[in-house]
Amino acid sequence: MRFPWLLMLALALGTVACAPTHLSIHVNSPQGTNQGRPLHMVVRAVDSQRYMTEFYADVAERVVHPDDSVVQTLVIYPGEKTQTRVKIPEESPLAISFLFTTPDGAWQVLLDSPIPGRVDIELEESRIRTDAPSKRKKPKGEPKKEEPPKFEPPKVEPPKVEGPKVEAPSAGK
Template sequence: MYRLTALAAVVLLGACGPSRISLSVKSPPGTNLGRPMYMLVRQVDPKQYANEEYSEVASKVGSPDKSVLQTAVLYPGTIQRFQLRAPEEGSLAVSFLFTAPDGNWQLLLSPPIPTAVDVELTVSRIMSDSVPPAIPSEMPSAPAPKAPEAPKPPGA
């Protein structure tokens, strides 16, 4: 009986522990003008994330703080896959440090964090339709159905 109770406790604790996230990053050959670049994964507060500047995030590659969960060099013309541990609380920021960013260079993954994320990069930004919206209110909504037109009287 003791073994079954201990086994059940291990299973339950494991289920409550940090989960894993599969991150796949597709970098076509022209990404970052054909040069390698850094990716930085951090645990963030969404308010902090909204106010960060590129230079502030880029400085964490050389001097990581406790929020940095992973850094990696991405190579153009590749698909690279990473296994990340989800933070116990907070959100994840995935930042792509392009030489000359032109548009969205990072994304926010808020709880509940998905177990798999696919990101596709372009020359100098994240392809916008390759990642889920960071904020539910930014999710595309279906267009409102059009009201049927009233029938026109004959001869009108």
């Protein structure tokens, strides 16, 4: 072979440009999650149309009767952090569903292409936390974000109203 270094360079560039083949899922489940009861997590390869039209009962059935879409099921215990790793399907988004006893809000999330190598999910009592605070630190020199001034409604004294004057009838009439 004339240029073995070219082959090695091509292989090195090919591995850098490739998308991840596995997804690490990190789930934080506080003590009060699901009223303190374990719950199932179901990872499925589904297209966005199926994801949008499936009902909770359809997904729950996949725990007992998995179909070809199920990549993994796992029991999540409240008060514990859970980590798992799944193979990313080549041509399908991944849905990660949490089967709460009484879901109240977001109970599943869809990861579309390109799927990242890691996802962190924070659970609340009966839902997936969707408003996770940003942990970004402000760089030095960046001005503080000022709050808009607070306006209070003007204080208005109620008008003083006197009742009508009524004269007492005279006794001599």
